[in-house]
Amino acid sequence: MPLPDIFxxxxxxxxxxxxxxxxxxxxxxNPVTSAMFLVLTIISMAGLFVLLHAFFLAAVQVLxxxxxxxxxxxxxxxxxxxxxxxxxxxxxFGVVAGLISVGALGALMVKTIWSSGxxxxxxxxxxxxxxxxGKMLFTQYLLPFEIVSILLLVAMVGVILLSKKDLK
Amino acid sequence: MxxxxxxxxxxxxxxxxxxxxxxxxxxxxxxxxMSLELMLNAANLALVAFSRFNNTxxxxxxxxxxxxVAAAEVAVGLALIVxxxxxxxxxxxxxLTTMKL
Numbered sequence: 141m142p143l144p145d146i147f148x149x150x151x152x153x154x155x156x157x158x159x160x161x162x163x164x165x166x167x168x169x170n171p172v173t174s175a176m177f178l179v180l181t182i183i184s185m186a187g188l189f190v191l192l193h194a195f196f197l198a199a200v201q202v203l204x205x206x207x208x209x210x211x212x213x214x215x216x217x218x219x220x221x222x223x224x225x226x227x228x229x230x231x232x233f234g235v236v237a238g239l240i241s242v243g244a245l246g247a248l249m250v251k252t253i254w255s256s257g258x259x260x261x262x263x264x265x266x267x268x269x270x271x272x273x274g275k276m277l278f279t280q281y282l283l284p285f286e287i288v289s290i291l292l293l294v295a296m297v298g299v300i301l302l303s304k305k306d307l308k
Numbered sequence: 309m310x311x312x313x314x315x316x317x318x319x320x321x322x323x324x325x326x327x328x329x330x331x332x333x334x335x336x337x338x339x340x341x342m343s344l345e346l347m348l349n350a351a352n353l354a355l356v357a358f359s360r361f362n363n364t365x366x367x368x369x370x371x372x373x374x375x376x377v378a379a380a381e382v383a384v385g386l387a388l389i390v391x392x393x394x395x396x397x398x399x400x401x402x403x404l405t406t407m408k409l
Contacts, residue, residue: 259313
C-alpha cells in the first residue's frame with residue numbers, strides 16, 4: 141500500500157473517532173471535552189486536506205477553526221459555567237429513534253456513493269496552492285468575496301448588539 | 309484498494325451522520341453547535357475531494373466561503389446562547405419551552 145493511502149486511513153480513522161467522541165463520549169459529558177475532541181477532529185481533517193493537495197485550505201482550517209472558532213466555544217463555556225449537564229439522562233426512546241434514523245441515512249449515503257462509481261477514471265492533478273486560489277478569489281469570485289466581507293461586518297454588529305446588557 | 313473519490317466521500321458522509329446524531333441526541337446547546345460544525349466540516353471535505361478529483365479549484369473557493377460563513381455563524385450563535393443564558397439561566401434545550409402550547 142502506498143504511503144498516502146496509509147495516511148488517508150490514519151487521518152480518516154482519527155477524524156471519525158474524534159468526531160464520535162465529540163458527539164457521544166462515554167466517559168464525560170463535559171462540553172470542554174467535546175470542544176477538545178472537536179479540535180482533534182479539525183486537525184485530522186486538515187491532514188485529509190493536505191492529502192487532497194488543498195494546502196491553503198488546510199492552513200485556513202487550522203487557523204480559523206482550531207484557532208478562532210474553538211477558542212470562541214471555550215470562552216462561552218467558561219462564561220456560562222455549565223455544571224448541570226452531568227446529571228441529566230438520555231431519553232431511551234430518543235436515543236433509539238435517533239440511532240435508527242441516522243443509521244438509515246448513513247447506510248443510504250454510503251450505498252449510493254459506493255454503487256455510483258463516481259471516482260472511476262479520474263486523474264487528479266489540481267493543486268490548491270495559495271497563488272491560483274488567490275487569483276481566482278480576486279477575479280472570478282470577487283463579488284462573493286466582497287459580499288462575505290459585508291456578512292462578517294453584519295455578524296460583528298449583530299454580536300455586539302446581542303451581547304449588550306439590556307436587550308430591548 | 310487504491311484510495312479514490314469514494315473513500316473521501318464516505319468519510320464525509322460518516323462525519324455528517326455523526327453531526328446529525330449529535331444534534332438529535334445531545335441536549336446542550338453548545339454541544340449541538342459543535343455538531344453543526346461537524347456537519348459543515350463534512351460538507352467541506354466532500355467539496356475539497358470533488359475539487360481535487362474533477363481538476364477544478366471552484367470547490368476549494370466554496371470551502372473558503374463556507375469557513376468564513378461558519379465563523380460568522382458561530383459568533384452570532386454563541387452570542388445568542390449567552391443572551392439566552394442571561395435571561396433563563398440555562399443552555400439546555402429541554403428548558404426552553406416558551407413556544408410550547
